[in-house]
Amino acid sequence: MKSSNVVKVSFKEQMLQAREEAIIRVVNLLLAEKGFEAMTVDEVAASVGIAKASLYKHFPSKEDLAAAAMVSVMRRAQAFIATLPRDGAPLDNLRAVVRWTMELKLAGEMPSLPSQNSKLRAALLGNRSYMDGLIEVSDALGAWIEAAQEQGAINAKIPAIAILYTVYARACDPVLEFLKMGGQHSDEQIIELVLSTCFDGLNARPV
C-alpha cells in the first residue's frame, strides 16, 4: 500500500516535471527567436499544446516563464563548466566558455531578455535557483579571469569585473546574428572571428 502510493506520487511528479520541461524548452526557443516582449503567452501555450490557463497553473506569470528558461540555461552553463579541466589553462577555459555561449546563441537556444524591464528583473532577482546559478558561474569565471591575469595571459590592467561582463556580453552580441544573416560565413567561422576580436582585439598583433 505504502509503496504503491510512493510509486504513484513519483510517477505523477515525473509527468509534471516532464511537462514543465517541455514548457521551458518552448519558452527557451521563443525567447531566443523573438525576445521577451514579442513572445506571447498564447504562443507558448499553443506551441506546447496546452491551454493558456493550464500554463498559468505551472508558472504564475510571463516573467516566471522567462526566469525558468534562464534557470535552465544557467544549469546548462554550470554543467558545461563542470566538464572543463580544473588544472587546464584558465585562459583556455575562458575561451571555451565564450565559445560555448556563442554556439548556443547561433543554435537559437540563447534566450534574449530586455535588461531594462523592471518586472523581469524582479522575477530574476527573486528566483533563488537563477541567482545561485549566476553566482556559481560568475565565481568560476572570476577565478579563471584572476588566474589568467596573474599568469600574464590576460591584460591585468582591465578590472576583472569588466572582463566578466565582456564574456557575458557574448551571449547577446549582435555581431553574431549580423554575420549569420550575411550568409558569407559558416557558424564555425563566425565563432572563430568573434572569438578573435574578443580576445585578440581588432588591432593587428605583432608577430
Place this chain on the structure above:
Amino acid sequence: MKSSNVVKVSFKEQMLQAREEAIIRVVNLLLAEKGFEAMTVDEVAASVGIAKASLYKHFPSKEDLAAAAMVSVMRRAQAFIATLPRDGAPLDNLRAVVRWTMELKLAGEMPSLPSQNSKLRAALLGNRSYMDGLIEVSDALGAWIEAAQEQGAINAKIPAIAILYTVYARACDPVLEFLKMGGQHSDEQIIELVLSTCFDGLNARPV
C-alpha cells in the same frame, strides 16, 4: 505681397520643423532610456506637451517616430565624421568614431531598437534619409577599415564587414551600462576600458 507670402510660409514651416525636432528629441531620449517596446506613444505626446492625435499628424506610426530618431542620430554621426581629418591615420579615425558612439550611449542619447521587430525594420529600410545616412557612414568607416588593414594597423585576417559590425555594435554594448551601474568607474574610464577591449582585446599584449 509675394514676399509677404514667402515669409509667412517660411515661418510656418519653421514652426513645424521646430516642433518636429522637439518630438524627435523626446523620442530619442525615451528610446535611449527604455527602448522601443517600453516607450509608449502616450508618453511621447505627454512629454512633448501635445495630444497624441497631433503627434500622429506629424508621424503616421510609432515605427516612423523611431525611424525619425534614427535619422537624427545618423545625421549627428555624419556631422562628427565630417570633422575628422581626411589625412589622419585611419585607425585613429575609427577609434574616434567608436569613442563618439560610446559617449553618446553613456550620455543617454543613443536610441536602442530591437533588431528582430519586422515592422520596425520595414520602416527603417523604407526611410530614404536613414538608408542614405547609413550607407554614407558605412562607406566612410569601410574605407578607413580597409586602409587600416592595408597599413597593417588592423588585423587583415578579419573581414572588413566583421570589423564594421563590431564598430556598430559598440552602440548597444551592454558592458557600458553594466560598468556604469557598478558605479566604480567614471564615464571616461569606462570608455577607455571598452575601447581597449575592443581594439586591443582581452589577451595580454607583448611589450
Place this chain on the structure above:
DNA sequence: GTCTATAATCAGATAGAC
C-alpha cells in the same frame, strides 16, 4: 490540472469638432 470562456488592461491608431 486541464479546459472554454471571459475579464481587465493597455497601447496604437482614428473620428470629428474647432
Place this chain on the structure above:
DNA sequence: GTCTATCTGATTATAGAC
C-alpha cells in the same frame, strides 16, 4: 494642426466547469 473622446486589437491573467 490641435484637441477630446473613442475605437480596435492584442495580451496578460483569471473564473468556473469537469
